[in-house]
Amino acid sequence: MALDTVPRGAAPEDKAARERRAIRELENRLAAAYSENRSADEINVAVRSAHDRFAESSVRDFVPILVERAVRKKFESPDGPETPVVLTKPNAAQKPAEKITAATAAELPPAEGPRGLTTDRRGLFALAGAAGVVAVGATAWAVSRPDSGPAPAAPAAGAPLATVTGVVGSEKLAFFEDQRVVEVFAAHGFDVRVKAAGSREISTSVDLHGQAFAFPSSLPAAERLKREVGVRTHFIPFYSPMAIATFTPIVELLDAAGVVKFDGPAPTLDFSAYIDLVQRGVRWDELADNTAYRVDKNILVSTTDARTSNSAAMYLAVASYVVNDDAVVRGATAEQHVLPTLQRLFLAQGYTEGSSSGPFEEYLTAGMGATPMTWIYEAQYVAAAVEARLRPEMVLLYPSPTVVSRHTVVPLTPEGEEIGALLHNDAGLQALAAEHGFRTGDAARFDEVVTEHDVRVSADLVDVVDVPAYETLEHLIDGVAGAYE
Template sequence: MRELKAIHELENRLAAAYSPDRSAAEVGVAVRTTHDRFSGSAVRDFVPILVERAVRRELEPEQDPGSATPIGADNATAPADELAMGSGGIDSTERGRAPATGRRGLFVLAGAGVVAAGAAAWAGTRSGSDATRPAAPVAGASLTAVTGIVGSEKIAFFGDSRVADVFAAHGFEVRVNAAGSREIATSIDLTGQAFAFPSSLPAAEKLKREVGVRTQFTPFYSPMAIATFTPIVELLDAAGAVKYDGPVPALDFAAYIDMVQRGVQWDELAGNRTYPVAKNILIGTTDIRTSNSAAMYLAVAGYVVNDHAVVRGAAAERHVLPTLQRLFLAQGYTEGSSTGPFEEYLTAGMGATPMTWIYEAQYVAAAVAGRLRDEMVLLYPSPTVLSRHALVPLAPEGEEIGTLLHTDPDLQALAAEHGFRTGDAARFDEVVTEHDVQVSPDLVDVVDIPAYETLEHLLGGVAGAY
């Protein structure tokens, strides 16, 4: 939490320092995106200092076109190399690849058949600021078709005609297919894809390691939340498992884990006349083998079971694994991506799944679309984690799409209308206010996810128990 506070103070300080040349939203995006590059760093003490150094390099006005550092999300990968590959990027000498050359943020592609032909040549030859900004479209020119794989929760965003119009104004026709974020990183054939857009940094990190890519863009994020119903919240409140620390109630995850470990059923709760069902109290999730949202559930649960500390080391992994396995195996069948469980929540009511693990963005988007019924409410886990949606470019067009998503104000505003939190915090506030969506604008009880290797071990430990 000390690091998050330092990053927040850095964001405010730099916003003041670069005003009025840079907007507060632009500075905020630069700080948060740069901070994301250090998610896999084991040594945390110097992260705020390195973030500030990298962001200042981005935000300083160009002095010389031939020597200036271009402004772009991928430049934020630079300090990660100074932390001994802390960002999780792969050393350019690994896997038989030639050392990377050119500007900071350059990435080299490896793995024949994984990405479109010619991408490696692009990575080795691109240079200068032109590589960080999409080229201006030529009037009357045909659109360049760009294909990508995205987490299912972003399908509605890419299917929005207004989003398509913005891309078209920049000369692109973007076509996407959906898959679970873990699936994107582990088993989807990415041949011919210009980008992959999973729903978290761990999934993006795994993908980058698999294909030999250093660059990523994090244009928006979403806190993890629980879609539930007023009667369920009242039952949990009576059982002492709900907190009211803000405008939206929060599920005390320690109390929830205790009930799961004791095998408490809904019909065993005192005074339960609204949901007297003889089944275990469990949050419904997606399949941990394919979906990122399930990995985020594992991260929160692991933190709580590990005495409210991020899981680190083999001993901690062994300590938390039995409870984590129970949380997933006791559910029975789970779907491969987050869209299915949330659709069931919207259509089937609380009888099927009284609590569904979701991205906050899904709930906000449903409210904007008028799909929520009166008793449907949002419940935040306490603690929660932030799922940062990370685009990994696999071809030059993919990098241009990533840059647009990261910097274009219209796309940022439209992302807010689809429930995502972006650098344009004011637009997100406008959306939830306009549609009377009860969310927590400032989440405080947010914890870090485990380091990449630890998370992989835990995911493998649960998956192996199926």
């Protein structure tokens, strides 16, 4: 289930190759989502079986979406019927596909859409392609692709744009400020204005009055917010594995200490071995043959504040899994077992910032002396490469295991729901998200970005663990927070 890359200068992929890439990326997402109770082989068989059902379909644009829906339905409702769907292009003898209207959709029950989107009867979006409109359960999806018909009509000249406001995780601020993103939203009639906040702050303390949507950086934060505001719908337009921004001398030191492995294009940090170093209080200047970073400081990954930031909560999720003997933490006994180590991981850092943009900016500007290892979203590093802000000695190091942060839109108004649907479905926005470092349903575009900018990313996201349940994660965060008092 590797994420392949296209060598620089290679010929553009045909549609079949793009579909194969999308299916491989789908397997990675499903492995992350169902690793607790489904084996990799079982996921692979389910995906291949569902994919085979569309072998005769002549319209291929939406096959990966339909395959994902079929597999998720199978895993979550094993006894549910599997109805084959064949997408065909209309010919002269065929009637055009019937467009689903709000009236006909109202007769249908709520359904779950791709990648965890749920929608009630207000949530209606058209899946537009060269063949017309295809119904997916009770939800239709708007997809604007260069090879699947014209984009939605722009507002009439001079027509005012509808202003839509939202609160987003700080790592997505640059995406929304990108003029190309602004223009795509404007083409759909929207002027989207956002402000940034820590993801946990978004779900706990930020005043969302008057906001159309919230866009935290993880599903747990979004689930908490949904409970608070009484919303059922959410969208997951893109995602990012967690990683560590570091430097070549640091990787070499950790490699000599037996903590780093080189099994792919990017090095990996054995998180269990790292935790052992932390628990023993090992300092950088105690590492053998250390001439590159002789500093009398504990070996620690720098993070954000777990009380406000999602990226720190993701660090806590990985650490708790490792300390809990490679098992997701469940129950009070397990929580109490892992808390002392989690508290040490955070308290030993001293001051930590409230959102992920601060520590990564310090990594880029201050260099190795201040922040030898910084916990980040992979997307931040890729975006910095696109902006030519990385120096030759900078390296992306992946924890093993890692977690995937699913950036989740929680709509608070009908306009917010439209923005969530556009982020999830518009091919232009998905392509621009890849340029900002995020992985999306368009795996090929992400591959093109990292290849073009020579970013060594992890080609295999199988070593991914689940985040603890919402309540457990809150207990662990509260336990860390209490240690500061």
